Amino acid sequence: MFTVRIQAGQFDAAAEIAALAQGRTDIGAVVTFTGLCRDDIAPGGARLVALTLEHYPGMAEEEIARLVEEARTRWPLTGATVIHRFGRMIPGDNIVLVVTASSHRTAAFEAAEFLMDWLKTRAPFWKLEEREAARSWVAAKDTDDTAAGRWG
Amino acid sequence: MKILYFAWVRERIGLEAEEVDPPASVRTVADLAAFLKERGEGYAHAFENPSVVRAALDRTHARPDTPLGAAREVAFFPPMTGG
Numbered sequence: 106m107f108t109v110r111i112q113a114g115q116f117d118a119a120a121e122i123a124a125l126a127q128g129r130t131d132i133g134a135v136v137t138f139t140g141l142c143r144d145d146i147a148p149g150g151a152r153l154v155a156l157t158l159e160h161y162p163g164m165a166e167e168e169i170a171r172l173v174e175e176a177r178t179r180w181p182l183t184g185a186t187v188i189h190r191f192g193r194m195i196p197g198d199n200i201v202l203v204v205t206a207s208s209h210r211t212a213a214f215e216a217a218e219f220l221m222d223w224l225k226t227r228a229p230f231w232k233l234e235e236r237e238a239a240r241s242w243v244a245a246k247d248t249d250d251t252a253a254g255r256w257g
Numbered sequence: 258m259k260i261l262y263f264a265w266v267r268e269r270i271g272l273e274a275e276e277v278d279p280p281a282s283v284r285t286v287a288d289l290a291a292f293l294k295e296r297g298e299g300y301a302h303a304f305e306n307p308s309v310v311r312a313a314l315d316r317t318h319a320r321p322d323t324p325l326g327a328a329r330e331v332a333f334f335p336p337m338t339g340g
Binding site: 159164229244249 | 261263264265313316317318332334335336337338339340
């Protein structure tokens with residue numbers, strides 16, 4: 106089962122793993138990555154109050170589905186679930202979930218990392234930071250491009 | 258064609274979406290960005306550094322030299338920061 110969801114609400118990683126693995130006996134490895142909104146203090150001392158995730162409805166789902174298809178051409182996956190939230194999040198909230206399943210762990214680990222690396226540079230989402238004194242758009246990071254680029 | 262704007266491109270232009278009918282000389286994504294840049298102050302600000310504005314044609318990532326072809330929906334946005 107391969108699932109991509111873009112949603113405003115929270116997700117439950119354990120429930121998503123259970124849904125993916127239910128009734129299956131061919132899965133030997135499930136790898137889960139959860140990205141959270143973390144507490145952060147800018148160099149000037151302004152504490153992060155919230156992140157608002159803007160997305161491109163329609164393309165967000167389609168692009169992540171294309172990334173999952175690409176992962177399937179590279180690794181023998183038996184299932185995957187990707188959930189990305191949009192809207193306003195406060196530190197501690199979950200933002201993104203990647204679950205990959207395969208017969209063996211190497212494929213599941215690598216595919217999960219690949220999906221996160223490519224998702225960060227290709228999925229149409231933008232983070233607006235709200236700090237104690239100001240709001241500003243998060244700049245894309247070169248390190249994310251480098252991480253995505255190593256997969257060729 | 259329908260043009261969509263996201264994040265700070267949207268804020269600078271002051272619109273989420275609009276219908277635009279560019280002249281036939283506008284053939285590529287870069288041509289369209291240059292055409293839009295001339296539409297006003299907000300547009301000029303949004304496209305002041307075209308190399309940092311990304312685009313999608315019919316919800317698929319495009320490059321500056323990608324021909325617009327028969328695209329019905331074009332989106333402009335900053336580099337992505339999801340995940």
